[in-house]
Amino acid sequence: MKRKLLTTAVCLALAIPCAPGVALAQEAATATPQQQDAGDQERNRDAKDLDTVVVTGSRIPRAVQETAAPTFSITAEEIQKQGFRNVSDVLRAQPLATGAVQDNQSAGGGSFTAEATTISLLGLDPSFTLILMDGRPLADFPLLYNGQSNFTDLSSIPVAMIERIDILPGNQSSIYGSAAIAGVVNIILKKYLEGVQLDLRAGGYTEGGGGNERLQLTGGNRFGDLDVTWGLQYGHQDPIYLRQRGYTDSTDDNPNPAFRYGSRIAIILDGFTGQYNDPGNGCDAFSQLYGGTVIKDFRPGRGNFCGSREQPAFISILNEEQGTAGYLSGNFALSDNADLYATLLVSRNKVTVDTGSRFWIPNYNAGTGGYIWNSAEQTLETFQRIFAPEEQGRDGGFYDSNSMSYSAALGIKGALGDSDWSYDAYYSRSGFKVTSDQWWPLVDAMDQFFQNQFLGPQLGTYYGYPVYEPNKAAFYQPITPDQFRGFSDIIHNVSRTWTQNLNAQLVNANLFQLPAGPVGMAAVVQAGNQFWDNPVDPRVSGTGFFGINGTSGQGKRENWAAGVEFSVPVFSKLNANLSARYDRYRNVGGGSDAKPTYKLGLEFRPVDTLLLRGNYGTAFRAPDMGYTFTGSNGFFTTQTDFYKCEIDPANCAARYTGLSIEGLQTGNPNLTSINAKSFGYGFVWSPSRKFDLHADYYNVYLSDKVVPQSTTRILFEENECRQGRLEAGSQTCIDALAAVTRGPVNAGSPLLSETLNKITVKPINIAEERVSGITAGGNFRSEGRYGRFNLGLEYNLTLDHKARTYPNDPVTDYFADGQALTAEFKSIVSGDAGWEIGRFAANVHGIRYGSLPNYARQFSTTTNGIAPGRVRPWMVYNTTFDFKVSDRSKLSLIVNNVLNSRPPNDPSWDGSQGFAPPFYNVFAYNGYGRSYWLEYKIDFGQKL
Template sequence: MQTKIVATAVAALLSAAAPAAAQVAPAATNYAVPAGPLGEGLSLFAAQSGLQILYPAGLVADRRNLAVNGRFTAEEALGRLLAGSGLAYRRSRSDTFVIYDPRAVRTEADDTPTIVDDVVVTGSYLAGSGSSPVKVVGRDALDRKGRATFAEALVAMPQNFGGAANEMSAGNGADRSSANIGYATGVNLRGLGPDATLVLVNGRRVAGTGIAGDFADISNLPTSAIEKVDVLLDGASALYGSDAVGGVVNVILRKDMDGMETRLRTGGTSDGGAAEALASHTLGKRWDGGSFLLSYEYYRRGEIRSGQREATANADLRRFGGSDRREIYAAPGNIMRFDTARGALVPAWAIPEGQNGVGLSAGDFDADAVNLSNQNEGRWSLPRQTRHSAYAAVRQAIAGGFEVDADLRLSDRSFDMRGYADIALMTVTADNPYFVSPDGSTSSDIAYSFINDLGAGRDSGRNRSLGGSAGISGEVAGWNVAAYATAAREIVTTRAWNRVNQTFLAEALGAEPDDPSTPFSTIKDGFFNPYGAPAQNNRAVLDFIGSAYSTSRGESTVLSTNLKADGSLFELPGGPLLMAAGLDFRREKFESQATNFYFGVSPTIGRTIINERDIAAAFIELRAPFVAAHNARPGLQRLELSLAGRVEHYEDIGSTANPKVGLIYAPHADLMLRASYGESYRAPSLRELNSRYQLGPTVLPYGSSNVVSIIQYGGNPDLAPETARSVTAGAVWTPAAVDGLRIETSWFRTVRRRNI
């Protein structure tokens, strides 16, 4: 019965639309295209008209369009858009316009092929606007935002949640996952996680970064090489596969130019810190049938120190109406006791201030006070970063109407950061000559901060990125076909130092006997004194206990080959039924290695762990226009249905299938309504599946006290993919009575399951 109802509804729709197909008067719609670079104007025109625009890439470069605001037919709007540009258009199909230069005279003997590009629309493999909201940020718009890099501009978007996967959240403790060890900048659309936002470059996947290699670092791309950024605000696994849960960010790089461009920028902040300098140079050359572009960019930005901002200078936030967030791990420290009622360690006596820790008596300790330490002291909120980036692209038309293209991206970014000072819950016994017990015990547990002994912890590292692709595209039997291969690699190396070695600390405290295998001796070098305020320890002691460090290296690699074709199947009342289909094959690999010297008398050097997997996928997309401009009628200006589906098989977690359906309905030329339903997923990363299972002790805060706890962590080979169901609806209103006004609204609901 359900099948019959659906078939009847579609048949009724076709019969209702068919008589209107005989109308010859084209319908008008409202356009809101600002003046600006012609390439951006054509993209907006394509999105608002739902038509496909074809043109040679070099043809629109360095040209600008006039503003088009108001109600026009598609041809009227396109004519106004191109006025004064020296270009013209012709209609090649009912839904396709070709832009050309009428002054270019070609002879019959001149059979040199030309390059023709589709207007790229993220969220669909078919040209024209789709049912999901897409925010397009063009090159001029990026410049107008006043940001030094496009990564800063994306992070500032209201659709992006800034609490995770960026250098600021990694440095100030807001990102509790500690996954962003390389101080990268990711995108977290709709707050669903940076690993649930898919980032593409020219529509192609890039290698991941972070401790698990599960999100993309957009800060490695040179801003000077970017043409535009498309932000798809909807789940899109039906088209792009894993990770496209919160949305998709597609960075479109410049394909060519003729000439040179140099950019210089310097800046700073009114409160100090973050002084920055940027220099870039881009050069390109066009020739008949091909082009080449090369771009280099240097960027350097200084740190922001916590003390340079009132909000971060002190962890006591009562001055802002908040709470006191300072810690009991202090300098001077607190002598702790175990509270049986709470089941936790709590401060019992405060070590007095203003003394050198020598000659204290039991009565000097204050049982009515608690020492608190400003853990923000000496810390930086933003790291110091230096980046070198380069991008090269070449393409050439060949016989048969085909085009070959290739591009290469290189980036080398280094960072330096000051983190929190080390803290410790240390046990001091009578073997330490400075030991004093306020209650006659033979040992004391002291909550202590090393801020005055060692200063802030240090973190430094390097992020190297390499990516490239090569492909061929053209037309076969009226269908657009494209095949390409990509390779991308991201290498992140880090070093944390100026930290406390717990084994050496126990030796320096006298809690453990002198170890002859170390160069340190308490008889020769002295004991560590934890009672001084300020600290009273010699350099030999501090160098010994502060010699801890750790290093890590993560290498993420993605290799893929892709084949895609799109074209029209047959004519519907509103235009051709379009279809796109393709195959994807991908290999993912993640290597990691770590060295730790926080415990023991020699570093623990971990073995290199290598995990990899193969992925195969097939997808299809259909777009059925039932009503368009040429057969519109009152109350039914546009009606379009889209369907998409993708099947993907991972060799380690199995297969998944994800559908998507979308609908566009325009009851009036001023108003377009759109809605979509889709299912998405995120495959667990290689590290989440395969990292070693471990147990470890730690001390965790519990209210105003601390609890000794056991943490279990590591991978789980039985993990299944995260899944999500998304419903998105919205409207676009472009009232003809107000030129240039465009109001968009969106509503979405995403339900996730099996979160990792």
């Protein structure tokens, strides 16, 4: 009821003009030559004498930051007050970031990029958000998000050098080009500092793990006509393990009692009965593993086995990290009308991810599902061993990633004589290099080891199954780290990306006069290219390593663009902003695409205190380099073999349903751009400098979205073709039959005949998606005898999010029962309450994440006895307490998640979905708990 009332109120506010007031529309933070207190800036700035600044979303200088498209800004001071640890935390805490993403917590669940972080604006794919630094694009992270698409990593951007972050939701391609569909994030670095500032921070987590330290040193000076700004940052963070949290340290924490048994360390499974062989006293040999927690456990329906209820708790959910960054910015006055400038940001990060245990089953590459024929007992069996940390040693379960990133620009800017024309021409380049290493078992070497240990030599085959006479007593023996290394090897990869551009723009804020005022114009031309190289060890993409696939590919693409923007005063109270841009991309080696985009924005100010605005625009996403150039990305999927079910229906449910199938995704050089359209409207009302209010509606529609072919659809069509219900010579049948790889016909063993081995898919332009919602918020400031107070609130409500993969498919509603296959928040609200008096300041920042459907509700069915429902909203509070020790130094205590709020309980998130533990949705919540930092900052150049 409360949500409906709030939605109704916001919608009415969008439609009904507000009462006039006495001051200018909403004021916002600007980049100033000196670091002043934001409150002082606001009090001292006259509403009619604002500095002219260039804002994100427009290349034309304006007196007021608010334009036809809403812009959300987070200043460096706000980042510190709200207690955020890094850029990723800042952006993921914004109400616009409603989508679930993979992060550190996905390390044990198959994340391809556990060392990187990103965001999902408006619930759309991370690749649809354009991340800029000082208005210039950053290179993609070399590894592919979810093994499929390119994205921008946020973890390499140091907080020390940030002046502010601007976020523009919705289509912005007519200004910034490709990828600006969900929105643009522009990270603006510091350009002018005086003196030297030192910032030291240290802290940790009250429940253990995650201890961290950070040192920041920034400064700047003027040497005649040269301004120099520089910065250094060093940070270190210890890992957090699931075993360090009381609600994730054991399978006994499972909300479903039926699953409160250990993870399998050693099992022997009878292929005919589906029962485990009782290990007897065999588990005693493993008792010292996993910290001494291995026991003979019992699994209902299976029997006794050797397991540990703490095995999953040895996975890290927060990485061990160590990083350094350096920043240098310079501006040299060549003359009164021209400046030469340059910036360079370099970051190095080392990340260690504990991805958990490796395992073994016999004859992994034989296509028999790990089953062997036991000639002594005349039965079908499979064996499984999961190696404990004590067996793997330091080399075993860890993934080490070393990355180096850089962003550089060199340019000249100035005015053309005494005219109103100004120019800015620059060359920019950014790049990423990631070196990764991990030990992994080799199939043949590991099979040979266990043959020597207990299986014995292979004695031929029996209906396709390898025949052995195993010594089961010898199976129940731990191995040593030396033995693990003996049948393992290092997977070493070096991946690179870079992006470079030449850019020139002309600006004239007074092109010519109309009766209502001057017409402004900006024109830009751009040319550049980008490169992606993600090689893979051939043993990973082949059959050399056990149970692992990789992503690989290499490609280069050239692009050029031209754009123009006009600001036109239609009459005294109405201003129009029109922008258009043409982009062309050409893949080196073949394939090209071109896309024009445009945008129209209107700003209507019936009175000085009220802005009514609206915008409509088009956008695009150039074909993703990962989707275009990938060589062979491996993945695993759970599917039903429709063909085997039809020819052997008696075994369909038991043998051919829920199969774990290896998939292979190849690139498609013929992809075209993803298209998008968006519109929005809203208002900004500021009756005084103490109060402002805003609300906006957004609607984004995507067509020709790139998605991998559906493995389920391919298997269904393959069976239809084999049964003759589809014409064998049709293109559908040709494609489906070529995509499915099966084993040979085995007349003696129907179960092993034409086994489903692999499915090959490629990405195609076919899907469509729409998202709409409302953003709203306001700020109140007051100053008096009892100090300075400020209150702020930001709210985002997603009204609708739907998608369709194929034209004839039913529409998927992300918020409907049984269709929400990903965790996306329908609503997020954040707020601040701050107080300053004398030397003391305090701020409370709260975030409320709306409720999500529980796992059972996602499929509209009772899951293990848990009925469909919703998990409660999640609220997190951060506090900051500042004390000015002197005019130049400040001591701060920062506590995040003050109430130590745990992720909401979901009784149906019990492991049956393959993501447990931890027993919460790791894509939507984090289980880190309460964190704290003590920070000391001193400025050797000016007062704080």
